[in-house]
Amino acid sequence: MSVIQKIRDKYAALVIAVIALSLVGFILMDAFVGRGRGMGSANGSIGKVNGEKIERNDFEKKINLQTAMYGSQAPQREQLISSVWDQTVDEIVMNQEYEKVGLQLTAKELNDVLFGANPPQWLSQQFTDPQTGQFNVNQAKQYFAQIKKQKNNPNLEMFNEAYIQPTIDQALRMKYMALLGNSSFVPKWLAERTLADQSSVARFSYVSVPYATISDSSVKVTDDDIKSYIQKHKESFKQDEAxxxxxxxxxxxxASRQDSAKILDQVNSLKSEFAAATDPETYLARVSSETPYFNGYTLGSKLQVPNADTIKKLAIGQVYGPFIDGGNYTLAKMIDKRTMPDSVKVRHILIKTAEKGQPTLSDSIAKKRIDSIAAAAQSGADFNALVQKYSDDQGSKNTKGEYDFTSSQFPNLSKEFAEVAFYGKPGDKKVVKVENQAYSGYHYIEVVDQKKIEPAYKIAYLSRPIEAxxxxxxxxxxxxxxxxxxxxxxxxxxxxxxxxxxxxxxxxxxxxxxxxxxxxxxxxxxxxxxxxxxxxxxxxxxxxxxxxxxxxxxxxxxKGLMNVAKARPLAEPLIINEKKAQQIISTKFKGTTLEQVAQSAGVGVLHADSVGFAQPFIPNIGNEPKIAGAAFNKGLQGKMSEPIAGNTGVFVIKGENISAVPNTDMNAEQLRKQLEMQQKQMGGYRSIEALKKAANIKDNRFDFY
Missing domain, CATH: 3.10.50 (Chitinase A; domain 3)
Structure with missing residues (x-):
């Protein structure tokens, strides 16, 4: 049955990766794990990281590896080029740093990573005991001992790159981040000061004139203004690449209206012929339907098409449409109806007669063997013992031959197998013959359980794309x-x-x-x-x-500082506010008291209470860090400030009081530990990002892709 192959395909990377672990057999014999990757090729360098070349040949190998691992779900090649580049730069930067600080992963440490309490997911999936749900470390080690002899396996290098090396890289990264994290320290005095700051609140009076009182159109910003602003704020206008x-x-x-109408006419012209067709699969192939025929049933609750409720009410042989489904004009014909479970549990034993077209056992011997197995199972023989001794489905040996399927997996199953599982009833026991591209053979199947039985429909769809x-x-x-x-x-x-x-x-x-x-x-x-x-x-x-x-x-x-044209959309609003602030200060703010300034500006004196130091949000104003900072300036208590150009306008404030609100949720020691934990968590990540940002990277991808 094709489902066995699907399951094998799904976990093939895991299975073959385990084969690739013969490399580990050799790695674990070394004193240390090497970091070299054999860089070097005559096909040209697509870049450099701190002087280390990225050869195109090696880069292409990584792209091909990613493509193989993703399979049918692989992103487009251009996306892979981008992601593999980022990954490669990261690897080189980190490997250089590991070498600089003398960081290595010993054989014992690798052994602990693979066989310890938290093995890699790809490894634990393969060797988790289905009975206990626990990682079977002894089974994994025994398997490694067996495959250690497979020195000539051509897939070893590829799967070392896919699984072993990433495991080593991750372990080294964790060591590096732990090294940085353990260097973090927050002194008690800093926690006490932070706690005091977080508890502080201020009360003040202020006068403000918003920038919005002056129209933007009245303020002119020249190219020289932009240039000057860029020079004063270089960090804000740097760009890492061109x-x-x-x-x-x-x-x-x-498609035009005329195109759409023409296709609609074509579909309408086929409606009666489609209704009369006795073999929908052959008919749809002959008329080149965009939607291939699925010779199976779909649960009513899973019928994801427009007008599903109407289609479910069709009589057998009746046709509905045309209707638009995605980019197609579509006709739907009811072929049959029945009930069907949404999920099933089966157990089976497989005897193969061929694999990938190569004979493995004669048909007559396989048939006699499966019949004998069926007789033994139905006579009460231990099913798991029969699975372990006879079944050619290695993927189900760890589950006593059992599989759970949902109705959504039906199209991926071999037809004969699926029909026993979904169209039969619990307790059914049958032998079926299956032939597909992956293998041929006989299955003995027992239906163990079925759940959520509901109406299901076999529907044929004739569709034509709405194309120009x-x-x-x-x-x-x-x-x-x-x-x-x-x-x-x-x-x-x-x-x-x-x-x-x-x-x-x-x-x-x-x-x-x-x-x-x-x-x-x-x-x-x-x-x-x-x-x-x-x-x-x-x-x-x-x-x-x-x-x-x-x-x-x-x-x-x-690369570097933005030019005027590029910087203008970012700088111009800020420069406009600066010029407005100058105009407001020079024309509206007169006097030596807050009341005099308010009268000069034609506004009133306002008051702000309970403004927090930790969260300086000012009611009716918003986020104004400069104003909040001035409010907590002890030198301004009882005194009027100079005009302050804020985010939304120009302010003059007078501090009235600074007090503290007791913090009963946390003491200084708790805060110290919290701050130190935050440093440890963020320190490693930020350090790695800083290393990559500081790296001298030359990117030549444009010359090749």
Missing amino acids: VRSVSYVVFNAS SQETINTANNAASQFAASSRNNKQFTENASKQHLPVLSVPDIKKNDFQIAGLGDSRQFIRWIYENKTGDVSEPYELGDKYVVAVVTGESD
């Missing part, structure tokens, strides 16, 4: 080509877009190695064009999904 920006227009090549016609595609392509031909610079691009009433969309911060653009999806070749051209260049039409895109490069910003 970015570019583009503007683009879109020419829609999706070639005429629609050509029209969009021609329009895009004409636009590009007449728009050879930014000015022409903007003028033509305005004449044709085409919305111009903009995308900032496109990085050299990005593979997607928001709103356009996967667009690696388009991004390459952006970086192979310069500001003002206009592209030829790019086909992205169901649209044609024509773009113009609107900006380039190199």
Whole structure:
């Protein structure tokens, strides 16, 4: 049955990884675990990390390994390139740091990691006793002893990279973070001071004039203003890598109304023929239905299609539709109805006659053997003993031949096996023959239990995708080509877009190695064009999904400090507030008392009470750290402050009182321990991030991908 193969496929990485653990047999014999990975290739370097090369050949191996591990769920290659790059940079930075501080993982430590109280998940899954739920360390060690002899297994290197090395890397990382964490210390005086600060509250009076009283349009911000602001606040305007920006227009090549109507007519024309078809599977294959035929039943509660309630009420042979399902026009035909469980428990024994097309046992001998097994089981023989002695399904030996399935797994099971499990009843005992690509053979199956029985439906769907016609595609392509031909610079691009009433969309911060653009999806070749051209260049039409895109490069910003154009959206609002503050201070704040300042500004004197030091949120104002800080300034108690430019306006305050609210929830020692724990938890993570940020990284991926 294909389910056995599915289960094996699912856990194949685990099973083969265990085979790969023969490497551990050799590793555990060494005094220390080596860190080298055999870097070096004639295929070119795609980057360097602190002088250490990342060879393309090794990088490709990692991408291929990730692809194999993900299987059918693998992300797109561009995504893997990005994630493998980040992983590789992290590995190199950390390995260099381990070597610098002399950090190693000994053979004994690796042994403890693998066979201790908390083994890696991939290992514990393989050797957990189903009876006790406990990791069977002796079984794992025995298995290692057996596979230690498999020196020539070609998969060992691959699975060492997939499982063993990551386990070693994780153990070293934990040691490194523990090393940093154990260096953390919070003195008692700091905890006492922090506790006192957290308990402090202030009361003050203030006068404020919001920035909103002056319109933004009345304040002019020049390029020189931006440059000056950038120089004063360099850290806020640094960028770790170069970015570019583009503007683009879109020419829609999706299905038109006429295309949709034509496809609807096609589906309608097949309705009577579909209703009359006696063999739905053959018919749907002949008319090329977008939805393949599933020759099985779906529980009513799991029927995830539009108009499901209406479809369930169809008589057998009746057809409903057309209706839109996703991007298709669809007809639904009721083929049959029955009841079916949502979940089943079965136990079985498998005798194979072939595996992957290679004969393993003659059909006649296999049939006699399974019949004998069936007779013995039905006569009361110990089922688990029969499983251990005869079954060719290694995946179920640890579960006494038992499997639990849900109805959602039905399509993945071999038809003969699934029908016994789901269409029979508890207590049924049958022998079935199964043939599929993975293996052929006989199953003896006993249905142990079934749960949640409800109506189920066998439904055939005839669907056609709502796609653009070639005429629609050509029209969009021609329009895009004409636009590009007449728009050879930014000015022409903007003028033509305005004449044709085409919305111009903009995308900032496109990085050299990005593979997607928001709103356009996967667009690696388009991004390459952006970086192979310069500001003002206009592209030829790019086909992205169901649209044609024509773009113009609107900006380039190199690594380091942002240029004026890039920084303006960030800096301009802040500079406007600074200029407004200067204007407010020079024109509205006059006098030597709070009341005089209020009269000069044309506002009243306001009061704030119980403002906390730990959470400086001021009622009716919001988050104003500068104002809260001034309120707790003992030098301003009973005195008026100078004007303070805050986040929302300009303030003048007068401190009235600083007091404390007793904190009954925590004492100084409890707070000290809490702060120290936070340092330990965050110290390791922040240190690793700092190492990567400080690393000298040269990224050449653009030259290869």
